Amino acid sequence: MNISYKVQRYIILFGFLTVPLVLLCMFSLYPAVSLFYFSFTEWDGLGFDQKWVGLANYKEIFMRPEIFGAFKNNLYYFVGGILQTAIALYFAIILNGRLRGRYAFRVLLFLPYVLHSVATVIMFKNLYHAEYGSINVFLGAIGLESWQQMWLGNPKLVNYSLAFISMWKYFGLSMVIFIGALQSIPRDLYEASTIDGASSWQSFRFITLPSLRRVIELMLVLTLTGALEAFDIPFIMMLGANGTSTFVIQTVDMAFHFEKFGLASAMAVVLLFIVIFFIFIQRKVLFREGN
Structure with a gap:
C-alpha cells in the first residue's frame, strides 16, 4: 500500500508529538496530580488504603515548628x-x-x-x-x-x-x-x-x-x-x-521512616509553593521587567 508524502508527514508529526506528550503525562503530570491527592490523605505508602483527611496534613505542618525550623x-x-x-x-x-x-x-x-x-x-x-x-x-x-x-x-x-x-x-x-x-x-x-x-x-x-x-x-x-x-x-x-x-530530608524521613506518605506529600506541595513564591518575589523585586 502506497502512502502519500502528505500522509507520511502527518504520521511522523503525530508520532513526534504524541510520544513526548504521553511520556510527559506518565512521568510528570500524573505523579504531580497524585502528589496533590496524597497530600489530602492519611496513607502509609502500602496498598490502597488511603483515608481522606482534607487539610489536616497542612494544618499539622504549620502547627509543628520543627518542620519549618529545618x-x-x-x-x-x-x-x-x-x-x-x-x-x-x-x-x-x-x-x-x-x-x-x-x-x-x-x-x-x-x-x-x-x-x-x-x-x-x-x-x-x-x-x-x-x-x-x-x-x-x-x-x-x-x-x-x-x-x-x-x-x-x-x-x-x-x-x-x-x-x-x-x-x-x-x-x-x-x-x-x-x-x-x-x-x-x-x-x-x-x-x-x-x-x-x-x-x-x-x-x-x-x-x-x-x-x-x-x-x-x-x-x-x-x-x-x-x-x-x-x-x-x-x-x-x-x-x-x-x-x-533540611526540609527535603525531613520530607523523606516523614515518608520512608515514619511511613506518613500523606504528610510527606503535603510537605512536598508546601515546598513547591514556597519555591514558586520566592521566584516570583525575586523576579518582581530584584529583576523588574523593563529595568
Missing part, C-alpha cells in the same frame, strides 16, 4: 550559593581572557560537578575527619593546632562545612555558564570602551554586568531552588544528624 539549615546553602556565583563570575572573566592554559583550568574547575555526590562526600569525609583528616593534619604540620576543629562534630561548624561541599561541587557549572554568556558579548564593545578611556571596572560595570543580567537572574533562581531543595550532600554525609536536617 529551613534555617537551607539558609547556609543559599548564602553559599550566592558566594559561589560571585566567585564563579570572577573566575569566568579571568578564564575567558587570553590566559595561558585556560582550557586546562576550565576542565579542572568543572571536574567536581561531574563527580557523583557519593564520591564527593567520601572525599570530604577524609578531608574533614577529626583525627586523620587532611585539614587538621595540615594545620598540625604548620603549627596551628589551635585551629584544628571537629568539622562535622561541632554543630556550629557542620552546616558551614556541608555548604562548602555544595559550593565546591557546583562551582564549575556556574563558571561554565558564565563563560558561555561572556563569549556572546561582542568584543567591539570592549574595544570601544578602551578607546574612550574606560577602566576595567567601568567596562565590567557598564558592559559585562548589563549583558549578563539574564544569566545572573537564572543563576540566582538556580541558587534559590537548589538551596531550598538541598538533600544529597547533607543526607549522604550526615543523614540529617547533628542539626543538619
Whole structure:
C-alpha cells in the first residue's frame, strides 16, 4: 500500500508529538496530580488504603515548628550559593581572557560537578575527619593546632562545612555558564570602551554586568531552588544528624521512616509553593521587567 508524502508527514508529526506528550503525562503530570491527592490523605505508602483527611496534613505542618525550623539549615546553602556565583563570575572573566592554559583550568574547575555526590562526600569525609583528616593534619604540620576543629562534630561548624561541599561541587557549572554568556558579548564593545578611556571596572560595570543580567537572574533562581531543595550532600554525609536536617530530608524521613506518605506529600506541595513564591518575589523585586 502506497502512502502519500502528505500522509507520511502527518504520521511522523503525530508520532513526534504524541510520544513526548504521553511520556510527559506518565512521568510528570500524573505523579504531580497524585502528589496533590496524597497530600489530602492519611496513607502509609502500602496498598490502597488511603483515608481522606482534607487539610489536616497542612494544618499539622504549620502547627509543628520543627518542620519549618529545618529551613534555617537551607539558609547556609543559599548564602553559599550566592558566594559561589560571585566567585564563579570572577573566575569566568579571568578564564575567558587570553590566559595561558585556560582550557586546562576550565576542565579542572568543572571536574567536581561531574563527580557523583557519593564520591564527593567520601572525599570530604577524609578531608574533614577529626583525627586523620587532611585539614587538621595540615594545620598540625604548620603549627596551628589551635585551629584544628571537629568539622562535622561541632554543630556550629557542620552546616558551614556541608555548604562548602555544595559550593565546591557546583562551582564549575556556574563558571561554565558564565563563560558561555561572556563569549556572546561582542568584543567591539570592549574595544570601544578602551578607546574612550574606560577602566576595567567601568567596562565590567557598564558592559559585562548589563549583558549578563539574564544569566545572573537564572543563576540566582538556580541558587534559590537548589538551596531550598538541598538533600544529597547533607543526607549522604550526615543523614540529617547533628542539626543538619533540611526540609527535603525531613520530607523523606516523614515518608520512608515514619511511613506518613500523606504528610510527606503535603510537605512536598508546601515546598513547591514556597519555591514558586520566592521566584516570583525575586523576579518582581530584584529583576523588574523593563529595568
